[in-house]
Amino acid sequence: MEIRILEANDWPFVKEIYEQGIATGNATFQTEAPSWSDWDKSHLKGCRFVLESDKQIVGWAALSPVSSRCVYAGVAEVSIYVNPSLSGKGYGSILLNALIVESEKQGLWTLQSGIFRENIGSIRMHEKAGFREVGYREKIGKMNGIWRDTILLERRNQNIK
Numbered sequence: 788m789e790i791r792i793l794e795a796n797d798w799p800f801v802k803e804i805y806e807q808g809i810a811t812g813n814a815t816f817q818t819e820a821p822s823w824s825d826w827d828k829s830h831l832k833g834c835r836f837v838l839e840s841d842k843q844i845v846g847w848a849a850l851s852p853v854s855s856r857c858v859y860a861g862v863a864e865v866s867i868y869v870n871p872s873l874s875g876k877g878y879g880s881i882l883l884n885a886l887i888v889e890s891e892k893q894g895l896w897t898l899q900s901g902i903f904r905e906n907i908g909s910i911r912m913h914e915k916a917g918f919r920e921v922g923y924r925e926k927i928g929k930m931n932g933i934w935r936d937t938i939l940l941e942r943r944n945q946n947i948k
Contacts, residue, residue, distance in 0.1 A: 790885050793835040793847055798823040800844040801837065801868075808868040813906045816928050816935070831863060833893050836885050838869075838878055845870050848882035850890060853899065861896040861944075867909070874908065883916050887942065896947045901927075901937040910938055918942040 793801060802823075808814035820826075835849035846869035853862045865886060869878045890898055900918065902909045914920075918940040926934035 788881065789839045790836050790881060791839070793837045793849065795823060795827070797837050797844060797847075798826070801847045804844065804847060804868045804870050807871050811871055812930065813903050814868065816930060830866075834863065834886055834889050834895075836882055836889075838882055840878075845873050846878045846882055848879075848886050850886060850895075850898070861894060863890060863895055863898055865898050865900040865913075867912075879909070879912050880916065883912060887916060891944045891946055894944075896944045897941055899939065899941040901939055904936045904938055910940070913940045913942075916942065917945075 802820045805820045809817055809820065821829075830849040830851045836847065837844045838846045838848075846867070848865070848867040850863035850865060853859055853864050865883070867879050867882050867886075869882070887898065898918070900909075900913055901924070902913070904923070910920075919942070920938055921941050922939045924937045924939065927937050928935055
């Protein structure tokens with residue numbers, strides 16, 4: 788296993804894994820992956836990783852700002868995607884832990900995640916990494932004509948007093 792910084796030339800592989808996540812119906816409200824340019828603009832430069840196994844990208848993780856307002860500069864939204872055929876092997880936890888370590892080095896004070904209620908594996912992974920449930924959003928969006936709820940989780944930087 789090797790975890791490294793996600794680079795522009797990784798995008799075709801990252802996009803494929805993202806599209807696989809979209810196809811599950813339990814990863815995101817997005818219906819298609821954006822272009823590299825749009826994705827790149829919407830994610831923090833310093834907190835984006837890929838996980839490789841045998842020189843193949845098996846997953847990726849990145850943070851995006853939650854707001855452009857300066858008061859929220861230290862708050863970021865977590866995205867983690869692992870090839871669905873490899874779920875349950877701990878790859879997501881490796882990526883999440885890398886995000887936590889790097890975000891704390893960069894002085895971010897809160898990581899948050901909104902996860903579909905049905906995505907129990909992702910919720911448990913976040914909880915094991917120190918995230919706590921802070922609420923839920925009932926019927927926050929429709930997917931294929933069906934209202935979906937999201938569970939809100941957050942993790943505070945343990946070094947911020």
